[in-house]
Amino acid sequence: MRQRAASGPGRFQARFVGLALLLVGWLVGSAGMASPASADGQHCVKAYVANTNSDNVSVINTCANRVVHTVGTGPGPDGVAVTPNGKTVYAANNDTNTVSVIDARTDTVTATITVGTNPRGVAASLDGKHVYVADFGSGDVSVISTRTNTVTATITVGDHPIGLSVTPDNRRVYVSDFSTGTVSVISTRTNTVTATVAVGLFPVG
Numbered sequence: 486m487r488q489r490a491a492s493g494p495g496r497f498q499a500r501f502v503g504l505a506l507l508l509v510g511w512l513v514g515s516a517g518m519a520s521p522a523s524a525d526g527q528h529c530v531k532a533y534v535a536n537t538n539s540d541n542v543s544v545i546n547t548c549a550n551r552v553v554h555t556v557g558t559g560p561g562p563d564g565v566a567v568t569p570n571g572k573t574v575y576a577a578n579n580d581t582n583t584v585s586v587i588d589a590r591t592d593t594v595t596a597t598i599t600v601g602t603n604p605r606g607v608a609a610s611l612d613g614k615h616v617y618v619a620d621f622g623s624g625d626v627s628v629i630s631t632r633t634n635t636v637t638a639t640i641t642v643g644d645h646p647i648g649l650s651v652t653p654d655n656r657r658v659y660v661s662d663f664s665t666g667t668v669s670v671i672s673t674r675t676n677t678v679t680a681t682v683a684v685g686l687f688p689v690g
Contacts, residue, residue, distance in 0.1 A: 531589065533574050535562040542576050542585075544592050554592040558585040566607040566616060568631060575616045575629070577604035584618060584627075586634055596634045600627035606648040610655050610673065617658050617671075619646035626660055626669075628676060638676040642669035648690045661688035 529548040535558075536543055542562055544554035559578030566575050567589065574587040577600070584604060586596040601620025604627070608617050615637075616629040626646060628638040643662025646669070650659050657679075658671040666688060670680040 533565050533567065533576075533587075535565045535576055537561055537563060537579070542574070542587065556585075556587055556592050556594060558587075558594065559583045559597065563605045564607040564619070566609045568609050568616070569611055569613045573631065575607050575609070575618075577607050577618055579603050579605060579621070582620075582622075584616075584629065598629060598634055598636065600629075600636060601625050601639065606646070606661075608649045608651050608658070610651050611653055612655050615673070617649055617651065619649050619660055621645050621647055621663070626658070626671065640671055640676050640678065642671070642678060643667045643681065648688070661690065663687055663689065 529546060532545040532547055534543045534545065540558060540560050540562065542556045542558055542565065543552045544556065546553045558576050559581040561578055561580030562576045563579045564577045572589055574589055576585045576587060578585060582600060582602055582604065584598045584600055585594045586598065588595045600618050602622030603620065604618045605621045606619040614631055616631060618627040618629065620627055624642060624644055624646065626640045626642055627636050630637045642660050644664035645662060646660045647663045648661040656673055658673060660669040660671065662669055666684055666686050668682045668684055668688065669678050670682065672679045
């Protein structure tokens with residue numbers, strides 16, 4: 486396994502591994518028809534895993550528990566997120582400051598979006614309209630419109646944001662700021678930080 490140079494202070498030796506589950510029926514056949522259950526009645530989903538040092542995303546069939554596709558991305562994919570409708574996967578490429586957009590039906594990259602420096606965590610809003618990316622190196626969060634696959638806002642947060650989560654009502658995004666030991670609270674209506682919460686040392690998730 487090849488080693489990558491560290492990026493920014495407090496860089497982990499072991500990179501954060503992204504994993505996302507696509508909660509839709511497994512797509513089978515060349516026509517891409519949805520099959521909600523396997524022959525033994527199990528409901529199958531896809532699991533997407535970002536492989537940082539091999540520059541790709543593994544697609545796992547959770548009924549067979551095996552990799553069925555490998556999707557090439559930009560160098561250093563880190564966090565991944567799936568839109569609620571199960572159609573699109575977003576993978577943050579830490580080493581090229583980009584996000585790869587993957588069509589979950591075909592498991593191919595359909596677009597590449599430039600974001601901030603060293604993107605790490607990724608989260609999709611529950612209404613499916615936006616994807617939020619924690620830019621570790623530049624200390625901000627990129628807001629992506631899923632309709633246009635473009636960055637529509639950049640929000641300054643604490644030092645080295647790494648993980649984030651959207652509330653079920655889509656009103657707020659919580660961002661863990663690794664180096665400042667804080668969590669930034671973002672209003673999704675105004676795309677501004679409305680509060681900063683002190684937590685423990687080096688928050689990640």
